[in-house]
Amino acid sequence: MTYNKDIRERIIETAIERFNHYGVEKTTMAEIIQSVGISSATMMLYFSNKIELITEIVKHTLQTERDLISRLIPKGMRVLPSIYKLLEIRERTRGKYHQTQLVYGYDGVYSGLxxxxxxxxxxxxxxxxxxxxxxxxxxxxxxxxxxxxxxxLYAELLYGLNLGANARICRITLSDCYSSEEIVEKQKEISKILINGLRHPITPVTADLNKELIASPFG
Known part of the structure; x- marks a missing residue:
């Protein structure tokens, strides 16, 4: 049995299609094998289990992001436009997985990863x-x-917005339900506030609290 790059790509594409339609947890390797039209032995040549297949999809996505970042965000670009471009790149590369639960699953957690x-x-x-x-x-x-x-902290902040505004879980949060495009715009707003703050010296939080306590009439 020889390694065939086209078969490998077909396995990945089929897996993404089924993940999109049925979700990661409900999709089995047997179903992917049947859809691709190969044997279990052939599948083992490329991916021995579903986790390996998912891992490859994630790694391929991140590599695509790295390539786009290198090409579309030159070193001389100012910080805020660079952040905006980064968020747009992420939406472009990860957006096609929004329904797969590879990004966010039910109840706001990564599903099956x-x-x-x-x-x-x-x-x-x-x-x-x-x-x-x-x-x-x-x-x-x-x-x-x-x-x-x-x-x-910034990464956690952006992740938290995406998580809280995800349409599948907003029923248990205080957030509105946003589309993926609206989430990116919200992330850009947050980025603008944060980057503008980093253009000034950061005062230690403890020092600020001490000043407030000293000035407080209730101290």
């Missing part, structure tokens, strides 16, 4: 933001701040 794959996604999100924020620091557009910590 192991911790190892989640770690890959979260790490990529932080690295993408870190790259842009570091450029802003080097150019002097942004003031000094703890880069890694801010990037990680």
């Amino acid at each position: 192991p911790e190892s794959v989640l770690a890959v996604i979260k790490s990529a999100d932080v690295k993408q933001l870190t790259l842009i924020l570091r450029r802003g620091l080097k150019s002097g557009e942004l003031k000094e701040f703890p880069l890694q910590r801010v990037a990680a």
Whole structure:
């Protein structure tokens, strides 16, 4: 049995179609094998289980993002336009998976993804933001701040908006139900506020609290 790149691509495309229609958890490898029209032995040559297949889809998506970031966000671009472009790239690459539960599943959690794959996604999100924020620091557009910590918090903030506004789970949140395009616009609004704040020196939170306590008439 020889390795065939076209078969591999067909397996991935078929899996995405079925994930979109039925969701990750309800799609079995047997169903994918039947839809592709191959044997179980042939499938084993490419993917031994569903987790391997999902992992490959995620990694391929993130690689596509990296390629687009490298091509569409030049080093000289200012921070906020770079962030906007990054959010648009993410929507372009991940948007086609909105119904697969590879992005968000029912009850607002990643569905069917192991911790190892989640770690890959979260790490990529932080690295993408870190790259842009570091450029802003080097150019002097942004003031000094703890880069890694801010990037990680920023990634969590963007993720939280996407999670809270997801149409499948908004029934248990205070958020409205937004389309994917509306979510990106909300993320851009948040980004504008955050980046404008990083253009000024950051005062330690404890110092601010101490000043408020001293000035408070109830202290």
